[in-house]
Amino acid sequence: MVRYAGTASAAGLEIPYDLVPGDGVLAKTGKWRNMVPDKQLQVxxxxxxxxxxxxxHRTVCQFVVRLAEEARDYQLDPLPFLQALAVKESSVPFDQVFGRIEQRLEHAIERQQEQIHAERTRESINLAEYPASFELARRLPRRFxxxxxxxxxxKTHEAMEALAKAKTGVYLAPLRLLALENYERLAAAERNGEKIKVSLVTGEERRIIEGATHVASTVEMLDTSTRVDVAVIDEIQMLGxxxxxxxxxxxxxxxPATTVYLVGAPEARKAIEALARRLDCPLEIRLLKRKAPLxxxxxxxxxxxxxxxxxxxxxxSRRDVLMWRDMITEIGLSVATVYGNLSPEVRRAQAARFRDGSADVVVGTDAIAMGLNLPIQRVVMTTATKYNGIEEEELSAALAKQIAGRAGRFGVHEEGFVAGYDEQTHYVMRSLLQEKVPPVPALGFSVAPTLEHLNRIASVTREQSLSKLLRRFEHNIDVPDGFFTPRITEEQSERxxxxxxxxxxxADKFTLSLVPISSRIPVLHEAWQQWARAVARGKPSMLPSAQLTDHRRNLQEVEDDCKLYSAYAWLSYRNPELFPQGEEAQQRARDASETIDRILQSQNAAMRRRTRNQAA
Known part of the structure; x- marks a missing residue:
């Protein structure tokens, strides 16, 4: 090969270079050696x-001018990049050297822009000011x-009694099931001799009562703009x-309440105290003991x-719950079934069967640990491990105690009992119940991005990619003392x-990223993608024909239908023009819930008949 060396005087710079021209590679080494000298000279x-x-030389000068201008446009010194022109690289042609230099400059510009955007993002959002974003709450003389x-x-009973006595109030639940239960509880209560008017507000359902003084709501649906006298925030340990x-x-x-009840496990105490100090709210702590021994x-x-x-x-797991249900039914006991994939309505119906004695035993997942008041005398654990999405891991002491604590319902049983089905599970459960539950951290309280947050970041960075804006929120906003911490979920990030x-x-991308539908179930994930594509085209999404789903009698299929209808209703409340069948979706979800309950009951009945026939 041959190389040309020289100095490019351009753009006010003197840039030495030593480069292989485009046709500078004369021959491969072996071929060159085999050439006679005259042939070599000719080439x-x-x-x-x-x-x-x-x-x-002219090409190098033009390149120096072009690259220097681009670097200076971004206030970068071109010299460190152009020095690579004089670095001898075996047989790399000059155009590849140019390409590498341009790529380094491009990366430097990206890094510089990233720093600028990161700084602008920090200036646009300061999480220390997060509480001030709730204007009404900050103006009220609140106490906790x-x-x-x-x-x-x-504990929940005490808080709900105070809520029922208040002129106005809101109950905030971790689950739609709990919101529904306490909606009915409030609706059945009286204040000053009159029934309380109460509305139900969840992501998928609204029961708005004219003149309502109280609202039962899921925690995500809190109305921060309507003042009330009392608010009850349930399962406060979920802060962690x-x-x-x-x-x-x-x-x-x-x-936005003058009195806010924070109800939950004792391990939330330090976190509550830290929040009360930060929000400058007086705090009263009432510690209750279990009413019936465990x-x-x-x-x-x-x-x-x-x-x-x-x-x-x-x-x-759903599979294990149904397996245990079948095994227990075979020995002659009737069974109610409760697991997370069931709608709140089905869980309530199944729980009612156990409560009224129609079912001898309830078989369920840890879904029974929150939101169902059941007359359980003994909790029997079939295992002390749970799949965390990656692998099986031992239950936490907090979850073990929460599940076990469902045994011994006060007013029904004088004492509650806990046991493992096998020796290993029994041993582990004994240890977990003796273990001290670590406190909820009193620092690093999660803050999720709102559309307002993302719009603020977009306005200073000109970025419209949802994934990039979410990353900027998580990594670039100002978190002065770490008391509040930005957090996005893995599912939202992937979506x-x-x-x-x-x-x-x-705004549409942000809403779709939050739809409460499982990405792990293919048929539901596919439906979500179809809805998103329709939103992008501005076309309404309609529910599938009822005739296409009426034939379904497979339990899993009907469960999936129920979740699909609920997710559609959720979207309908947020974009009724593109999801116009919200009311029908709610009705179909209720119908599917009834179908699921019938399937579960018929499966139980069929198993018991088979058992009796075998015994006969």
């Missing part, structure tokens, strides 16, 4: 001449009352939940025939990447 004379040297205790200590904790942070900071049984259950009426058998491939406004 050199064809390639090396003043015109070729001048052409390269923390009612803390283990399961079956009567990585995925949903931000909703509790917002509720504590923004509940006892670990001496031995494991070991055999199905050792199960008895009033037991709750706990597994941690944002896909939504950014569609041409739609940021």
């Amino acid at each position: 050199v004379q064809e390639r090396v001449n003043p015109a070729a040297i001048e052409k390269l 009352i923390a009612v803390l205790g283990p399961t079956n200590s009567g 939940d990585r995925d949903r904790g931000a909703a509790w942070t917002a509720a504590v900071c923004g509940a 006892t670990m049984e001496a031995n494991a259950v070991r055999k199905l025939r050792n199960l008895r009426r009033g037991d709750a058998v706990i597994a941690f 944002a990447l896909w939504l950014d491939t569609l041409p739609m406004p940021l």
